[in-house]
Amino acid sequence: MTDTGGHVGAERVTEAVAHAVATLRTGVDRDWGAVRAGRVDWNCLETAEHIASDLIAYAGQLAGRAQETYIPFEIHLEDGTDAEGALQVIETGGALFAATLRTTPREVRAFHPYPFRSANREGFAAMGIAEVLLHTYDIAEGLGLAYEPPAHLPEHVLTRIFPEVQPGPDAWRTLLWATGRGELPGRAPRTRWRWSNNLVLPTERLTLQGVTPAAAADLATGGTGGFDWVADGPFDGTREAAGMTIKAYEAGVHRPEFGLFVLVRREDGRAIGGMGFHGAPDEDGRAEVGYDLAESARGQGYATEALRALSDWALARDDVRSLCATIEPDNAPSQRVIARAGFARATVEEEQAYGEAEPGLRLYVLPARP
Template identity: 45%
Template sequence: MSQPVEATSPSSPVTADDLDRAVQLAVATLREAPAQAWEGKAGSLEWDCWETVEHLSDDLFAYAAQLGPRTPPLDGEVPFVWESRRPGGPANAIHADRAAGPAGLLQVLEASGALLVAMVRVTPAHVRSYHGYGVSDPEGFAAMGVVETLVHTRDLAEGLQLAWTPPADLCARVLARLFPDAPQGADPWGTLLWATGRGELPGHPRLTTWRWDGTPRS
């Protein structure tokens, strides 16, 4: 497992270090899964665990790609071809070689995360690029990558029967960045699960539809 990263304030910006921390924690957790478990469903998703890691890897890759052009697009995605390997499967540009096994799959996840970490580090804060939930900045794409990593690792942990509770400060920062209207005062991880339609939150109806707000906060 990677060395722990010193936590920062929940009110501070989401950084490349936060994203790297989330990905490394996820990879370390998923390495504990037995090889035969990857064909099972990932929590409530319709995808199996292998497909879900491919989807997460694809999310991280796609966010990195949005920040890649010298003039990032403001009206659409960089036009990679996304395609599903089966009816009902996730439409990805990124697919892992099944012959490489789970270790290879997690290398794909780690490498995709590293691409986004690198792009967030080197992209000036004033840069904007398209996302369907709002034209965003490098911090926003880092926060999106963290949310995708935390919640999809939870889906995977359910399917793989692993324990997964991410750091509260990490959850609090991405809630502040992407879900500014989320209820305050409750456990940040529980609130993030509620905000992404994956859990109950006392005093609030369970969400059947949801989206974050990726637009810059300033």
Template identity: 45%
Template sequence: MSRSLETGPVLSPVTADDVALAVRLAVGVLRDAPPQGWDGKAGSLEWDCWETVEHLANDLLYYSVQLGPQSPPLDTHVPFALTQKRPDGPAYFLCAERAAGPVGLVQVLEACGALLAAMVRTTPPQVRAHHASGVSDPEGFAAMGVVETLVHTHDAAEGLGLAWAPPSALCSRALTRLFPQAPGGADPWLTLLWATGRADLPGHPRPAMWRWHSTPRS
């Protein structure tokens, strides 16, 4: 059964509970990672596993703060200063204490996920805030947080040698919200990996560049 917006059933929206679920599952798998593997490459990325999870925590916090002001800016992001630890590394505005080790890094991820879930849960649905892919609403930021969590946990898990397969229903809701053009009929998790340039999908060339649609659906 197709899950596309044009031909498939209408799925329930992406919610704060979805953010919390995605982060809880990610924390559950990353918590069991061997401590010696975090400096290794994260899947197909040019970042190591530590950088990738730290980037994910930054994403979740970044989305939460966009919804924070009473009147969020629509033409630019809330101006937290971004920096880089190395030229080819991810940009960030928070970092985890290295001395706390992977356990501390996962706690930072868990805390940032909780902040996004709380902001999505308490922000009125009519609120709009800036995103580079289009001004978005709380559901959009929730969906972006879910996708970031699912695919970057995939990257880190691949580098760390861990199994990672998130729930199909969660993937379907995120796909429908952010990738309405994605083909239906295939496994939702594989389709999400394809939509973000991380996997091949039979019958569909892998996108060389990808972008989601963060604008509200209605």
């Protein structure tokens, strides 16, 4: 299978930089050091320096495979650098970052603090694009220039690192609203914001990789979601779960840590199945889990291993008090998985608390440990 994920991110970074520089170059006759950049606390020259610094820093994180903290370096514009010189540094930073994205393997993750202390190349690409788009907007606002990037660029950012933000009718204005730079009808202004890279849970043989709205949309429509699947994957249940993720995202109720995860083998980087939640915990702290594996990956303990890890992570949270799963009575393999992961057949009292399972299904429950 051809690994094109890094190339897509690189192309989007290159496009974002080229469009931004073309816009800002129309204002190089101004003294950028004397003009504040929109709503940020920097002048336009400092903001341009920040864009270039982020692009090169993200390239450094990926190239250096940083795991615990930022690699300790930074760049600064030389004294006396003018606006044209700053744009040349942004172009250089974009080229270095794009080259790094093209050569970084799919499974590489590097340190980034928010919110789960790592990001893959797709996450870093989206963060870099966001820095370019948003701070170009800030500089353009300060200089009085009109700026609006191609719609697929803010959409690329929103569907990868703003999974909790409900899509709006216009991706660019939605991104501006999401980052405290604009208004959207019917939505309260945002004064604080963070983007969100996907959660990854490690086990001995697997990683459970959180699925972004972009990946879920691709999976739901027959694609790979950017994963390298075994020959007989993904199975139908994973595609159905991806569709549920998209519905929640479009409705504005998606919580990514309670969405879909793809199970990826450490030994070869191949995706073998899907596992996750049917939604966020209810007001009583109850959440439902579901899972499936490609047939070639069954019978090797992968589902049990993943379910234990997912259950331990969930029940360690303050907002989760118990987990449940519903299984068909004749699905003996799934019943063995759920039992090995510590779930037990629901009691009458538990069925009443959860609501009886759908007709023909059995309810299994795993309560939080005392």
